[in-house]
Amino acid sequence: QVQLVESGGGVVQPGGSLRLSCSASGFTFSNFGMHWVRQAPGKGLEWVTFIRYDGIYIKNAGSVKGRFTISRDNSKNTLYLQMNSLRPEDTAVYYCARVPNYSGSYATIDYWGQGILVTVSS
Amino acid sequence: QSVLTQPPSESGTPGQRVTISCSGSSSNIEINSVNWYQQLPGTAPKLLIYTNNQRPSGVPDRFSGSKSGTSASLAISGLQFEDEADYYCAAWDDSLNGVVFGGGTKLTVL
Numbered sequence: 001q002v003q004l005v006e007s008g009g010g011v012v013q014p015g016g017s018l019r020l021s022c023s024a025s026g027f028t029f030s031n032f033g034m035h036w037v038r039q040a041p042g043k044g045l046e047w048v049t050f051i052r053y054d055g056i057y058i059k060n061a062g063s064v065k066g067r068f069t070i071s072r073d074n075s076k077n078t079l080y081l082q083m084n085s086l087r088p089e090d091t092a093v094y095y096c097a098r099v100p101n102y103s104g105s106y107a108t109i110d111y112w113g114q115g116i117l118v119t120v121s122s
Numbered sequence: 123q124s125v126l127t128q129p130p131s132e133s134g135t136p137g138q139r140v141t142i143s144c145s146g147s148s149s150n151i152e153i154n155s156v157n158w159y160q161q162l163p164g165t166a167p168k169l170l171i172y173t174n175n176q177r178p179s180g181v182p183d184r185f186s187g188s189k190s191g192t193s194a195s196l197a198i199s200g201l202q203f204e205d206e207a208d209y210y211c212a213a214w215d216d217s218l219n220g221v222v223f224g225g226g227t228k229l230t231v232l
Contacts, residue, residue, distance in 0.1 A: 035221070037221075044124065044208075044210065044223060044224070044225045044226040045159070045161075045167065045210050045212075045223045045226070046223065047212075047220055047221035047222070047223060050220070050221070059219050059220050060220070061218075061220055062218070095166055095167075100172075103155070103157075103172045103173050103176075104155070104173070105154060105155045105157065105172070105173065105213075105214055106214055106221065107154065107155070107157050107212045107213050107214040107221045107222075108155075108157050108169065108172045108173070109157070109159070109167070109169060109212075110169050110172075110178065112166035112167055112168075113166065114166055115166055
């Protein structure tokens with residue numbers, strides 16, 4: 001079965017850095033596009049960034065452009081999110097999520113990880 | 123302020139039919155397909171509807187989606203207590219070059 005497991009979250013000071021990982025299993029990771037989506041405490045879903053299956057096509061939300069970098073290692077079935085210059089408003093649960101091949105839209109997400117909490121606070 | 127606009131809350135009684143609206147623009151809903159997600163308390167979102175009106179395997183046919191112009195709707199018929207959750211619409215936005223979500227609608231089953 002498809003599993004997405006995030007790790008690397010925690011508490012970090014403003015201006016600090018953190019790298020999230022998402023370990024994928026149960027499917028051929030190299031065939032699927034992947035997102036990071038976040039949810040601040042008590043708030044709605046916010047898209048963060050997307051990477052195509054080959055790692056070449058990448059899109060970022062304006063709120064994280066220049067600070068966050070998505071990458072993937074298809075040989076390790078792992079998705080990453082490098083977060084630099086963190087701000088208190090980046091505090092959220094971060095989900096890694098898979099785009100299915102059947103919908104034709106990058107906005108379709110068929111599997112989500114359980115989420116990992118990132119807290120930016122002094 | 124979300125790019126896609128949803129009502130913050132809706133409610134209904136068991137057995138009723140409720141609809142949740144999602145309003146967008148010419149750069150998202152009008153030209154791209156709409157997806158709907160259900161998020162139960164304390165859990166990750168779940169895909170409910172994709173490509174405007176398609177249900178993934180396992181989603182009951184009580185859930186249906188539609189789209190017209192720059193708006194979309196999610197309808198839930200035969201409302202059940204287990205449907206109490208937050209619902210989000212989402213679409214790709216060609217101007218922003220990314221996924222846009224609605225602010226979410228909290229559905230209460232009275």
